[in-house]
Amino acid sequence: MTMSDEQLLSSDTESSDDQPAPTPGTDGLTDSTDIDTGERSATERTLLEARDLSVYYGKEQALDSVDIEIPEKQVTAVIGPSGCGKSTFLRSINRMNDLVDAAHVDGELVFDGKNVYDDDVDPVALRRKIGMVFQKPNPFPKSIRDNVAYGLRVQGKDDGDVDEKVHTALERAALLDEVEAQLDSSGLDLSGGQQQRLCIARAIAPDPDVILMDEPASALDPVATSKIEDLIEELAEEYTVVIVTHNMQQAARISDKTAVFLTGGELVEFDDTDKIFENPEHDRVEDYITGKFG
């Protein structure tokens, strides 16, 4: 699953000309830690690690010295009250904050042993390894097939087996059965829930390692939400999923780990989801979970 660092670092047609020449990064694998619980795996490997990560918008600090180790092939939920920096944290993982002029990042975000803020990392290539799904389904005004194939095309992977890859991505996104007979119809003609699964198929077509999801079900009805939740749990067999959600029941249902951010962009507690919801260490987290504020 993991692509080489060379691929991560290599420039492509979308990258700016002033990107430094690609250089091989570390092949470093971060620490492995044996754990005694976990339904998905007995051993967890850290795939993403924030080290003293702070993010500012101008003078305003949105994330405050965050340290966190996110395990591979699990679902990590990010929760906390409005404005506490959840989206900022998510967007710092694949450098989406680069697109905000006022944003400034201190510290490190290490992905598979490499700081993604190093000068030699191409953010466009990075975003193919760390895909993103947004709150509102945003398919392109193109056919279902072309929506999914888009990620392959920009990656130069649209060789002979595009159709096979499109099918695989739709299947993994639990959408193939519903759209197989209409791949040339517009993606915009699908229901909201189907559009979101189409966007998930588009994100996974280039075979990323990580899928970031920013409240992916908040615009959907309960049935569509339930399908997305089932899908997220399935995706974690192949991918590392980090999901921002306002819905604490959803976090409790689908995640293995939960990170609780509180006001000021502080990561107050990060632990197994069961522990966070049943017996958190911090009173402030308990107050938030039990609805005393937020």
Ligand SMILES: Nc1ncnc2c1ncn2[C@@H]1O[C@H](COP(=O)(O)OP(=O)(O)OP(=O)(O)O)[C@@H](O)[C@H]1O
């Ligand atoms: N593009 C931006 N420019 C300036 N300030 C921003 C920007 N994006 C976020 N902020 C500020 O950074 C802080 C954290 O915002 P962020 O969106 O990360 O929080 P959040 O926890 O995801 O909020 P919500 O739950 O309401 O979506 C807030 O004070 C917000 O106003």
